[in-house]
Amino acid sequence: MRFSVTFGAVGAGRDPRGLAELARMAEDCGWDGVFLEDYLVYQGDLAEPAYDPWICLAAMASATSTIRLGTTVTPVPRRHPWQLAAETVALDHLSGGRLILGVGLGDPSDPFLTSSPRELAEKLDESLEIIDALWTGEAVQHQGRHYRLDGAQLTARPVQRPRIPIWVGGNLLNPAVRRRILRWDGSCAYKGSTGAAEQITPDDVRRLHADREAALSRSGEGDRVGGAGGFEVKVSGGEPGAFAEAGAAWWGRWIAPGPLADAREILRAGPPDR
Template sequence: MKFSVTFGAVGAGRDPRGLAELARMAEDSGWDGVFLEDYLVYQGDVAEPTYDPWICLAAMACATSRITLGTTVTPVPRRHPWQLAAEAVALDHLSNGRLILGVGIGDPDDPFLTGTPRELAEKLDESLEIITALWTGEPVRYAGKHYQLDGAQLTATPLQRPRIPIWVGGNFLVPAVRRRILRWDGSCAYKGTTAAPQQTTPEDIRHLLAARQAPRPDGADPTDAPDALGAAAGVDGFEVKASGGDPAAFAAAGATWWGRWIAPGPVAEAHQILRTGPPRLT
C-alpha cells in the first residue's frame, strides 16, 4: 500500500512556493504522494486566498523527484477538455511521469460551474473521451452533445504509457459514479454526500474490486447495472484510494493507496503531520 496526503491550495503557506516546500517535506518524510483539491475559490470561502492548483502542482513537481502528484479531484466540466488535456501532458513531462488525474463533476456549490448534475456528468464523460483521444497524438473527430472536434490534434503526448492514469472521484453510492470508476483506472471516491458523509469501509473496497473483475452481461447498460464492468481501462492495474479508518484493514481488502486529508490551518500543523511520516502497516 502507498500513502498520500491531500491539501487545498488555500491560505497562508499554501501558495505555489509553500506547497512546493510541503511536497518536498512529504517526499523526504517517506510519503508516496501529494494530491491537491482543485478549487478556484476554496469551498466557497472567499475570506481565504485560493491558488490555482495546476500552477502549484508545477512548483511541486520541480521541488520533488519521487512522489506521485495529482488532483483529487479536478471538476472537469469547469474546463475545456482540450485545455485540460494539454496541461496534464505538460505536467506529466515536468514531473517525469508522476501525474495522476483525479476527475469528477465538481461540488454542487461551486460558483464557477453551470448546469444540472446530469449535464455536468454528461460533460465529464464526453471530456474524458476527448482527453484520452487527444493524448494519443492523433487527429480527433468527436461529435457529442456538449463538445465537437473536427480533426483537432495535440502533438505533445504523455510521458507515461499508454497514458496518464485517471482516477474517478465523487459519491460512489451514485450508480453513474460507480460505472465511471469501473470504466477508468482507479477510484478516489468518497461515500455519501457532502451534507451527510459516511465512512468508507473495507467491505466497500472488496465490493468495488469484485465488480471490477466481473464480466459485463451482454447488452447490459453500465449505468443501469453499475456493478458491471464497462469498457476496459487503458492503464494496467486498478488503483483504489481509501482515506480514514485503519490502513491495514483497507490494505487487506485490496486498496492500493491510503490518503490523509490535511485541513487548511497553521502550516506548523501540516509540518508535524508530514514529518511524522506515513502509517506503518502491522
C-alpha cells in the first residue's frame, strides 16, 4: 500500500512556492504521493486566496523526484479537454512520469460551474474520451453533444504508457459514478453525499474490484473498459492494513487548510505504518 496526503492550494503558505516545500518534505518523510484539490474559489469561500493547482503541481514536480503527484479531483467540465490534455502531458514530462489525474464533476459551490449536474456528467465523460484520444498523438475525430474535433492532434505524448492514470472521484453510491470508475484506471471516490459522508469499508473495495473484473470480462461486448494496465483504489480513514488486504492500493490523509506548522507536523510523522 502507498500513502498520500491531500492539500488545498489555499491560504497562507499554500501558494506554489509553499506547496513545493511541503511536497519536498512529504517525499523526505516517506510519503508516496501528494495530491491537490482543484478549486478557483475554495469551497465557495472568498476569505482566503486560492491558487491554480496546475501551477502549484509544476512547482511541486520541480522540487521532488520520486513522489507521485496529482489532483483529487479536477472538475473536468470547467476546462477545455484539449487544454487539460496538453497541460497534463507537459506535467507528466516535467515530473518524469509521476502524474495521476483525478477527475470529477466539480463542487456545487463552484461559481464557475453553472451547468446542470446532468450536463456536467455528459461533459466529463465526453472530455475523458477526447483527452484519452489526444494523448495518443494521433488525429482525433470527435462529434459529440458538447465538443467537436475534426482531425485535431497533439503531437506530444505522456511519458507514462499507455497513458496517464485517470482516477474517478464522486459518490461511490451513485450508479453513474460507479460505471465511470470501472471504465478508467482507479477510484478516489468518497461514499455518500458530501454533507453526510460515510466511511468506505474494505468490503466496498472488494466489491469495486469484483465489479471491475466483471466489466473486463464483458469488454468484448463493446463496453469500453480502461486499458491503462492497472486499477488502483484510493481510500481514506479506517485501518490501512484492512484496506490493503481488501485490495486498496492507496491510503490518503486530507490536511485541512490551516497553520503550516500543523501540516508540517503531520508530514514529519510520516505514513501510519512507517
